[in-house]
Amino acid sequence: MTPAARPKVLLSVLCGCRLMREALVRRLAREAGISVVASGATLHDLLAAPGVRNTQVLVINDDAHAWPMFVDATAILPSAEVVMLVDDHDLASAVRYIEAGARACVEHSASLALLVQAIEAAAQGRSVASGAMVACVIRRLHRLPPRKTPVRRDGVPALTDREAEVLRLVAEGLSNKQIARWLRIKISTVKTFVHQILKKLHVRRRRDVLLRSRGIEV
Amino acid sequence: MRARVLLALDSPLLRETLADLLAREGDIEVVGQVDDPVDLLLAVEETEADVVLHTFRDSPELPGICSHLFAEFPHVLVIGLSPDASWAFACRQTVTVKPLASVGIDDVLAEIRSACVAS
Numbered sequence: 001m002t003p004a005a006r007p008k009v010l011l012s013v014l015c016g017c018r019l020m021r022e023a024l025v026r027r028l029a030r031e032a033g034i035s036v037v038a039s040g041a042t043l044h045d046l047l048a049a050p051g052v053r054n055t056q057v058l059v060i061n062d063d064a065h066a067w068p069m070f071v072d073a074t075a076i077l078p079s080a081e082v083v084m085l086v087d088d089h090d091l092a093s094a095v096r097y098i099e100a101g102a103r104a105c106v107e108h109s110a111s112l113a114l115l116v117q118a119i120e121a122a123a124q125g126r127s128v129a130s131g132a133m134v135a136c137v138i139r140r141l142h143r144l145p146p147r148k149t150p151v152r153r154d155g156v157p158a159l160t161d162r163e164a165e166v167l168r169l170v171a172e173g174l175s176n177k178q179i180a181r182w183l184r185i186k187i188s189t190v191k192t193f194v195h196q197i198l199k200k201l202h203v204r205r206r207r208d209v210l211l212r213s214r215g216i217e218v
Numbered sequence: 219m220r221a222r223v224l225l226a227l228d229s230p231l232l233r234e235t236l237a238d239l240l241a242r243e244g245d246i247e248v249v250g251q252v253d254d255p256v257d258l259l260l261a262v263e264e265t266e267a268d269v270v271l272h273t274f275r276d277s278p279e280l281p282g283i284c285s286h287l288f289a290e291f292p293h294v295l296v297i298g299l300s301p302d303a304s305w306a307f308a309c310r311q312t313v314t315v316k317p318l319a320s321v322g323i324d325d326v327l328a329e330i331r332s333a334c335v336a337s
Binding site for chain 1: 231321322323326
């Protein structure tokens with residue numbers, strides 16, 4: 001679909017600084033692909049706007065009171081994708097917003113074009129970020145402990161290396177056929193492995209393996 | 219006569235956004251954009267600006283940017299917005315402090331136009 005044929009992104013802006021808010025609203029409203037439905041200094045103001053419930057993308061400026069507003073806004077407008085405007089000197093808090101579900105964080109040093117891109121991408125569930133922001137997220141990921149696999153839970157027999165490998169592919173959502181092709185083994189062998197894994201993990205369905213591998217109790 | 223405005227804002231995003239909006243006003247011309255207090259002092263002279271819109275905090279290299287602007291360019295309207303964006307003031311000879319909650323883009327436009335009328 002061409003950008004012209006795509007419906008406009010319904011945007012709301014939450015920003016405590018009036019000048020910043022008004023400038024953003026007026027400028028973004030000029031974008032062909034964006035329609036501003038609500039804006040406010042506080043969540044209370046924002047929610048008073050008639051069109052606010054249709055918000056697809058919510059831009060929040062990360063000022064002093066932004067965190068509780070972010071938390072409340074995501075609870076009240078669960079279908080809205082959030083794009084945060086963040087301070088360049090505080091990219092760590094940007095990571096906090098991303099971890100909490102923000103679709104994108106755009107720094108104040110970024111261009112207006114990047115902000116527009118991030119808004120339009122967020123409406124489609126995609127993320128756009130500057131190189132600095134990506135680097136910041138990578139640094140954060142490096143500091144995380146390695147992803148836990150459920151193979152060494154107490155009372156659960158450890159999986160063999162091959163089983164662990166199959167488990168990883170199951171957790172990624174591959175079918176038995178795809179796993180067989182990937183590992184260059186017979187589909188019947190894959191089925192045997194999957195059966196063993198389910199037995200060792202005390203779960204009945206593949207879907208539960210997927211959840212458990214993400215640390216969710218089933 | 220068009221008001222010649224120099225933008226000296228810390229936030230590049232706000233600077234670009236305001237520059238774009240002001241440029242659409244028929245009676246306002248954005249004559250420059252700077253991101254450093256020293257560049258600002260040079261640019262005021264070079265661009266012959268009527269209005270300076272700035273958000274610079276006091277820097278160790280150049281404390282009191284407003285005093286410098288007042289002393290060297292008494293005819294220029296200086297609209298200062300605090301760096302933490304919590305308050306703003308418009309000033310010529312005296313300084314009036316306004317909370318930013320009450321300063322919107324139309325207030326800024328009105329201040330810019332008042333400078334143009336005065337000169």
